[in-house]
Structures are given as structure tokens and as C-alpha cells.
Amino acid sequence: MSVSQRLEVRQSQSLVMTPQLQQAIxxxxxxxLELSDYVASEIEQNPLLTADERGPSREEGDWRERSAPDQADRPASPSAEAPDSAASATSDVLPGERDAPLDAEVAYDDLGPADGAPGPASDLPALAQSRGTNSGDFQDFEQRLGQAQSxxxxxxxxxxxxxxxGGDRLIGLYLIDCLTETGYLGVSLEEAAEQLGVAVAEVERVLQVLQSFEPTGIFARTLQECLALQLAERNRLDPLMAGLLEHLDLIAAGDHARLRKLLGCDAEDFADMLAELRSLDPRPGSGLDEGPAEAVVPDVLMRLLPNGGWSLxxxxxxxxxVLVDRTYYTRVAGACRRKEDKEYLSEQLQSANWLVKALHQRATTIIKVAAELVRQQEGFFRHGISHLKPLILRDVAEAIELHESTVSRVTANKFIATPRGTFELKYFFTTGVSGANGTEISAESVRHRIRAMIDGESPQKVLSDDTIVDRLRGEGIDIARRTVAKYRESMRIPSSVQRRRQKALVVS
Structure with a gap:
């Protein structure tokens, strides 16, 4: 076999992820929130991109009038063409012959404030208008939350x-910085003394002062000390209660008979002491350093129409x-003389146009997926969680002719505001459990039924997993005991033995 060189021409196909496609994905x-940060970053880097600061208007004529001058020069963008394109994108997957039609549409700049939302400034109270938001006498709710002390x-x-x-304050500041999230001291006295170069007795003296601070129980080194500080503040740390604190392990194990024998007290005193312990806070610093809870801003708004259908x-x-500033592009392009400048300007224009197109496609895809989810889970929205159907990504992807990975990306970190509350889009994807007559029931519905059973059980008759299995099978749900245990643990519900002990504590 001879070895030689030769030229060959081959034709092949391959999938190439262009930068534009990567950006769209x-x-x-x-x-x-991440999208807002990303767009702000792109606007900062691209001189041809500009943010449209004009708020949404309820009157279509006003919107058309404001958009008309630059309509011919602007590329396809959500603010101009999204309503029509989005409506057409969902019309082929919506039930056309049902009594409760699903009207899915995308509304952008043409949308006004929601019903009941504040109108123009003239609608605000006169007091707010006269003082203004810059005055120290009038602050909105978010400003007051932002000023909360840590x-x-x-x-x-x-x-x-x-x-x-000054030396004691320095020791105190060091110990404050050593607190854990739950309010316990996260360093030993010896380590603190060595770090500060002082005697252990000085650190202990300062610590005794710090342990008198609010909230009571702060700066404790153990759970026993934390509870003792709170009992001492209530003047309830008598010898019997101190003995109870030394046997917290027996309380956790529910061994009340042995504990009463060790303490030498009757059942009534023992019940009073347990009730006193339950009223204490084992984590005095937990939650005190958290900022104000951020409200979830839904991406899709859903409402019930008068004819019984849904509007999205x-x-x-x-x-x-986002707008492409073509006026600025024309002015700068006319002044460019070097080839490098023209290439840079052309690349920025192409990047700006692609971003606007990608944002439009993102909005259309979100409303398309959301519309199909509402159609598939209509029983949930009308009757509650018991009618939640098993649903997987493939079901939605095949219905709207998209890839499963696209549906997965669209439903990640996206929320929909419905008459039943605000849910993440991924909430509606659940696995199925075999039901009667070969039907499948959503796993989320089964979890809801298990929780309802446990919430309704009596202290004298705590339901075991086997009993729950029997009851579910009586309702036509074929489920194994290990599956019930898995669902119960996922909801952080203790076992029947632990629940029996906990309810015995409450009763006693």
C-alpha cells in the first residue's frame, strides 16, 4: 500500500453555536432582575443602545403618537410589534371551541397600570404632594424598610x-463580630483573650455585660446557657428548672417518666416547666439581621375574563x-473615515439589533409556554391543587413545537400571578402517581393529601405511614409506603413516632 498526499473535498453538516444564538439562549x-442587569450592562457597552424611559400608557393613540416619528427607523422590538406577533404565536395552541377560551396576548408599552393601581400624581393625597418624597416628613414603605437597624x-x-x-468596648466589639447567625458566641473565651492580648477574666467580665443585652439570650455559648439567660431574666431560674436544663437530651428523647424521677417533681409541676421551656427562643439572633423580604415580581399576569376564560x-x-438609536448611528457613520471605525460601528449596530430581536423572541416564548401551561393545568386554576395534573417538559414542548431544553430554560426563575396566588412556572411540572382505572394523579396533589391527613390527625391516634397508604388506596391512589415516607420527609414532617411524642408534650 503506497503512501501519498492528495486533496479531497468533503461536505458535512454541523451545529455551530454562534455568539448571537448563545446570547438568545x-x-x-x-x-x-438578572435580565434588567444584563440589559443595563449592554446599554453601557453599546453606544447605539438606549433605554426607553417612557412608561406604559393606557391610551393607544398617545402611544402611537409618541412612536410614530421613529417607527420607520426602528427594528422589530417588543415595544412596537410584540402584541401581534405574540398573539399569533399562541393562537394555534389555544382551545378554539371551548366554552372557556384562553385569550393569550402580550402587552408592552401599550399597557396601562393595573386596575386599582395608582394613577397620575394628581390622584395622590394632597399631603403627599405638598411634602414630596425628598422631605424627611414623608417616606414611602420601601424607604422605611431600608432604614431598619441591623x-x-x-x-x-x-x-x-x-x-x-475604651478597652472594654474593644473587647465587646470583637465579641459582637464573633456572633453566629443564631446569636451564639462563635469563639471561646481563651481564643478571644489570645487574639486581643488580654486576660481571660477580662473577656469573661465583658461577656457577662453583653449577655444582659437585648434580645435576651444573646451571646450564649450553649443552648443550656441561652435558655438559662432567658429564664433568669424572667426570674424563673430556680433549682428545679436548672436541673431540667441539665437534662435537655431526655426532653428531646421524650423520656418524661425518667426525667420526673430525676427531678423529683409531680406531673403538674413538670408540665408547667415544659410549657415555660417551649415559650423560650433557642435562636435569639435568628431573623434579626435579615433585610426586608423582597416581593416576587411575576413575569406573567393572569386574570379571569367575564366569559369564564383566562387572559394572559x-x-x-x-x-x-430598549431602542436602537439610529439617528446617532447615522450621524456618527457619516463622520467615520477609518475602516476600523466603520467596522466597529457596524458590529455595534448588528449587536443592538440582535439584542432587541432576542428580547422580543424571549417575551414571545414566555407567553407561549405560559399559555400552554394554563391550558394543561386548567383544572388546578378552577378547582385547586387536588386537580393538578401530572405534567412533564416533553408534554408542553410537543404541544407548542419547541425543544424540551427551551421549555426548561423558559420556566426557570419565571413566575406567574394567578387568582390562586403567585407560582413559579416549574411548579406546574409534577410526576404522576398511579390512580384508579389506569389514571395518573399529580405527585403534588398526593403530597397535599398526605399533609391534610397528618394535620387532621388526633394526638390519641397518630397516623403511621402504613395507615396513610391504606387511606390513599381507599381513595383510588395506588402508592407504596416508601413513597409516602419520601413525600413526608420532603415536606419535613416527622415520623409517626416523633409526632406522637411531640403531641404528648403539648397534651401534658
């Missing part, structure tokens, strides 16, 4: 009021309004 899985600030204030010596629209507050 990335936009699909971003939440509304736990460290509260402790530092108490430190300056309680300790006068994208939330205009979560849609970035």
Missing part, C-alpha cells in the same frame, strides 16, 4: 451605653424597553 433562562447596630448602641472603658399578558414592569 442565555436570555431565556434569566430572571427579570442586629450589630443594636448591640453596638447598647455597648456604648453599658461600657465606658406579560408584566410590563419586568420588560426592558
Amino acid at each position: 442565555k436570555l431565556l433562562q434569566l430572571s427579570n 442586629l450589630r447596630d443594636q448591640l453596638v448602641e447598647q455597648l456604648h451605653l453599658s461600657l465606658a472603658s 399578558e406579560l408584566n410590563p414592569d419586568t420588560l426592558p424597553r
Whole structure:
């Protein structure tokens, strides 16, 4: 066999992920907050992109009038063409002959505020208009939340009021910085003394002062000490209660008979002491350093129509309004002389146009997927969680002719506001459990039924997993005991033995 060189021409196909395609895929899985940050970054980098600061208007004529001057120069964007394109994107998958039609549409700049939302400034109270938001006398709710003191600030204030010596304050500040999230001291006295170069007795003396701070129980080193500090503050730390604190392990195990024997008290006193312990806070610092809870901003708004159907629209507050400044492009392009400058300007124009197109495609895809989810899970929206159907990504992907990975990206970190509450889109994808007559029941519905059974059980008759299995099978749900145990553990519900002990504590 001879070895030689030769030229060959081959033809093959391959999938290439262009930067534009990668950008479009990335936009699909971003939440509304991440999308806003991404668009702001693109606007900062691209001189041809600009944010449309004009808010949504309820009157279509006003919107058309404002958009008309640059309509011919602007590329396809959500603010201009999304309503028609989105409606057509969902019309082929909506039930056309049902009594409760699903009207899915995308509304962007043409949307006004929701019903009941504040109108123009003239509708605000006269007091708010006269003072203004910059005045110290009038602050909105978010501003007041933003000024809440942290736990460290509260402790530092108490430190300056309680300790006068600069050295003691330095030790106190160090111990404050060593607190854990639950309010316990996260360092030993020996380590603190070695770090500060002082005697252990000095650190212990300062710690005794810090343990008198609010909230009571702060700076404890153990659970026993934390509870003892709170009992001492209530003047309830008598010898019997101190003995009870030394046997917290027996309380957790539910061995009340042995504990009463060790303490030498009757059942009534023992019940009173247990009730006193249950009223204490084992985590005095937990939750005090958390910022204000951020409300979930839904991406899709859903409402019931008078004819019994559903209306879907994208939330205009979560849609970035981006425009391509073609006037600036024309002015700069005319002044460019170098080839490099012209190439740069052309690349930026192409990137800006692609971003606007990708945002439009993202919005259309979200409303398309949301419409199919509502159609598939209509029983849930009308009758509740017991009518939630088993659903997987493939079911939705095949119905709207998209890839499963696209549906997965669209439903990640996206929320829909419905008459039954606000849910993540992924909530509606659940596995199935075999039911009667070969039907399948949503696993989420089964979890809901298990929780309802356990919530309704009596302390004298705690339901075991086997009993729950028998009851579910009596309702036509074929489920194994290990599956019930798995669902119960996923909901953080203790076993029947643990629940029996806990309810015995409450009863006693």
C-alpha cells in the first residue's frame, strides 16, 4: 500500500453555536432582575443602545403618537410589534371551541397600570404632594424598610451605653463580630483573650455585660446557657428548672417518666416547666439581621375574563424597553473615515439589533409556554391543587413545537400571578402517581393529601405511614409506603413516632 498526499473535498453538516444564538439562549433562562442587569450592562457597552424611559400608557393613540416619528427607523422590538406577533404565536395552541377560551396576548408599552393601581400624581393625597418624597416628613414603605437597624447596630448602641472603658468596648466589639447567625458566641473565651492580648477574666467580665443585652439570650455559648439567660431574666431560674436544663437530651428523647424521677417533681409541676421551656427562643439572633423580604415580581399576569376564560399578558414592569438609536448611528457613520471605525460601528449596530430581536423572541416564548401551561393545568386554576395534573417538559414542548431544553430554560426563575396566588412556572411540572382505572394523579396533589391527613390527625391516634397508604388506596391512589415516607420527609414532617411524642408534650 503506497503512501501519498492528495486533496479531497468533503461536505458535512454541523451545529455551530454562534455568539448571537448563545446570547438568545442565555436570555431565556434569566430572571427579570438578572435580565434588567444584563440589559443595563449592554446599554453601557453599546453606544447605539438606549433605554426607553417612557412608561406604559393606557391610551393607544398617545402611544402611537409618541412612536410614530421613529417607527420607520426602528427594528422589530417588543415595544412596537410584540402584541401581534405574540398573539399569533399562541393562537394555534389555544382551545378554539371551548366554552372557556384562553385569550393569550402580550402587552408592552401599550399597557396601562393595573386596575386599582395608582394613577397620575394628581390622584395622590394632597399631603403627599405638598411634602414630596425628598422631605424627611414623608417616606414611602420601601424607604422605611431600608432604614431598619441591623442586629450589630443594636448591640453596638447598647455597648456604648453599658461600657465606658475604651478597652472594654474593644473587647465587646470583637465579641459582637464573633456572633453566629443564631446569636451564639462563635469563639471561646481563651481564643478571644489570645487574639486581643488580654486576660481571660477580662473577656469573661465583658461577656457577662453583653449577655444582659437585648434580645435576651444573646451571646450564649450553649443552648443550656441561652435558655438559662432567658429564664433568669424572667426570674424563673430556680433549682428545679436548672436541673431540667441539665437534662435537655431526655426532653428531646421524650423520656418524661425518667426525667420526673430525676427531678423529683409531680406531673403538674413538670408540665408547667415544659410549657415555660417551649415559650423560650433557642435562636435569639435568628431573623434579626435579615433585610426586608423582597416581593416576587411575576413575569406573567393572569386574570379571569367575564366569559369564564383566562387572559394572559406579560408584566410590563419586568420588560426592558430598549431602542436602537439610529439617528446617532447615522450621524456618527457619516463622520467615520477609518475602516476600523466603520467596522466597529457596524458590529455595534448588528449587536443592538440582535439584542432587541432576542428580547422580543424571549417575551414571545414566555407567553407561549405560559399559555400552554394554563391550558394543561386548567383544572388546578378552577378547582385547586387536588386537580393538578401530572405534567412533564416533553408534554408542553410537543404541544407548542419547541425543544424540551427551551421549555426548561423558559420556566426557570419565571413566575406567574394567578387568582390562586403567585407560582413559579416549574411548579406546574409534577410526576404522576398511579390512580384508579389506569389514571395518573399529580405527585403534588398526593403530597397535599398526605399533609391534610397528618394535620387532621388526633394526638390519641397518630397516623403511621402504613395507615396513610391504606387511606390513599381507599381513595383510588395506588402508592407504596416508601413513597409516602419520601413525600413526608420532603415536606419535613416527622415520623409517626416523633409526632406522637411531640403531641404528648403539648397534651401534658
